[in-house]
Amino acid sequence: xxxxxxxxxxxxxxxxxxxxxxxxxNRIGDLGVTPNLGRGYSLTNNSYHSMxxxxxxxxxxxxxxxxxxxxxDDSYLKKITKTGKLEDSFLNSFLLKHVDFSEKxxxxxxxxxxxxxxxxKEVKVKNILIHISTDSFYNAINxxxxxxxxxxxxxxxxxxxxxxYEVCGFYYIRALGRHSSFMALLKYQETKxxxxxxxxxxxxxxxxxxxxxxxxxxKKFSKEIYKRKLRINVEGIGLGKGDISDLLPTNISExxxxxxxxxxxxxxxxxxxxxxxxxSPWHENIDFLQAEEDDKTSINKNLFRETKNLQENNAVIAExxxxxEYQMNYYYKSYNCLRILEEEYKEGTxxxxxxxxxxxxxxxxxxTNKKLYKSLRNLxxxxxxxxxxxxxxxxxxxxxxxxxxxxxxxxxxLDEIYEKGIKKVSYHQIPACMEVxxxxxxxxxxxxxxxxxxxxxx
Numbered sequence: 001x002x003x004x005x006x007x008x009x010x011x012x013x014x015x016x017x018x019x020x021x022x023x024x025x026n027r028i029g030d031l032g033v034t035p036n037l038g039r040g041y042s043l044t045n046n047s048y049h050s051m052x053x054x055x056x057x058x059x060x061x062x063x064x065x066x067x068x069x070x071x072x073d074d075s076y077l078k079k080i081t082k083t084g085k086l087e088d089s090f091l092n093s094f095l096l097k098h099v100d101f102s103e104k105x106x107x108x109x110x111x112x113x114x115x116x117x118x119x120x121k122e123v124k125v126k127n128i129l130i131h132i133s134t135d136s137f138y139n140a141i142n143x144x145x146x147x148x149x150x151x152x153x154x155x156x157x158x159x160x161x162x163x164x165y166e167v168c169g170f171y172y173i174r175a176l177g178r179h180s181s182f183m184a185l186l187k188y189q190e191t192k193x194x195x196x197x198x199x200x201x202x203x204x205x206x207x208x209x210x211x212x213x214x215x216x217x218x219k220k221f222s223k224e225i226y227k228r229k230l231r232i233n234v235e236g237i238g239l240g241k242g243d244i245s246d247l248l249p250t251n252i253s254e255x256x257x258x259x260x261x262x263x264x265x266x267x268x269x270x271x272x273x274x275x276x277x278x279x280s281p282w283h284e285n286i287d288f289l290q291a292e293e294d295d296k297t298s299i300n301k302n303l304f305r306e307t308k309n310l311q312e313n314n315a316v317i318a319e320x321x322x323x324x325e326y327q328m329n330y331y332y333k334s335y336n337c338l339r340i341l342e343e344e345y346k347e348g349t350x351x352x353x354x355x356x357x358x359x360x361x362x363x364x365x366x367x368t369n370k371k372l373y374k375s376l377r378n379l380x381x382x383x384x385x386x387x388x389x390x391x392x393x394x395x396x397x398x399x400x401x402x403x404x405x406x407x408x409x410x411x412x413x414l415d416e417i418y419e420k421g422i423k424k425v426s427y428h429q430i431p432a433c434m435e436v437x438x439x440x441x442x443x444x445x446x447x448x449x450x451x452x453x454x455x456x457x458x
Contacts, residue, residue: 040169049169057145133181140175148287178272182262240271337451408432
């Protein structure tokens with residue numbers, strides 16, 4: 001019931017005030033970017049911009065903690081897969097890598113002395129999950145105590161909102177939610193004695209969670225652990241900085257210490273993978289509004305219309321920048337790829353030359369699959385001077401138009417926006433801008449998967 005009320009509150013708050021926007025999907029799942037509090041953000045192309053606050057004061061975050069000891073079966077795996085939560089994807093990935101419900105086991109054959117091989121029989125495997133997780137929330141900027149950067153303010157005071165939005169984004173990150181988790185999977189073989197299996201599981205649980213146990217049981221229990229081939233897989237997600245030497249258990253006693261050590265590394269305010277992000281538009285920030293009010297270069301006739309035009313037109317400009325950067329990134333990447341192939345892998349039969357049909361390169365996304373290796377000859381068939389020039393030509397046509405298809409080009413869109421006034425016109429009224437918003441970038445599979453090239457060792 002609590003969760004239901006909370007969801008209603010979020011939706012109601014968004015509808016009433018309009019400013020908070022909460023992102024909780026895979027747009028924030030990329031570990032290669034840094035979504036810090038106060039950093040600029042573009043909703044249009046999911047890009048992060050500069051930090052435009054000189055000082056940031058934050059509210060005190062709250063934490064939820066969960067500690068589970070449970071058996072993993074098919075139904076649990078299906079349940080985790082279907083939640084759609086970013087934090088559950090980490091657990092799902094961990095379990096898919098390590099869970100086994102059966103395995104082949106060697107058994108000693110009484111006739112092995114006569115030369116018969118040991119038999120391999122199928123045995124059931126029990127999977128016990130220990131999962132401790134923390135979710136932090138309410139870690140937000142206190143705008144009343146935080147101050148916008150002076151150089152960013154100058155851009156607003158001078159009426160140069162385009163440059164401001166290019167640097168700071170149309171939104172800034174107001175609050176972050178984080179997730180940390182420590183997962184340990186205990187795998188052991190079951191016997192045909194179901195009663196003994198239940199007893200073993202309870203003993204295992206008692207060793208991990210009880211304050212004390214009977215010392216005389218240790219020797220017997222250790223023998224049973226060995227007999228059942230107990231293994232431990234561990235993984236930590238979003239742990240804070242600290243000593244990780246205690247996170248590598250080799251027995252049950254050490255696992256208990258490992259869980260305690262992991263819990264300590266989750267307590268830092270900035271620990272955890274970002275799983276939710278509240279963004280807020282700059283035009284609802286007090287410092288921004290004050291600076292815009294002090295701008296004497298224009299008089300606002302209709303603040304709502306001008307703000308809406310600014311937001312929409314800024315989205316088009318951001319999209320033009322994204323497409324241009326996308327195309328030029330592939331242009332330079334393919335250029336460097338071809339340069340390496342030609343300079344470092346010269347074709348020939350001498351000692352320092354390479355046979356184009358016997359020199360192979362990894363698929364960088366799947367290095368273990370030999371079927372995806374490509375030869376030097378094959379790679380240069382697709383990555384050559386002509387293909388590189390085609391990428392550059394696509395970029396030129398996007399920016400400056402294409403007489404054959406009668407496309408106007410992105411620069412035509414920018415010219416009309418600036419000529420008519422970025423606050424006065426909406427991009428929907430400009431045909432060249434509408435072309436930009438429906439433009440589809442070409443994908444470059446080979447460049448993504450084979451550049452920069454890595455040769456398979458001979």
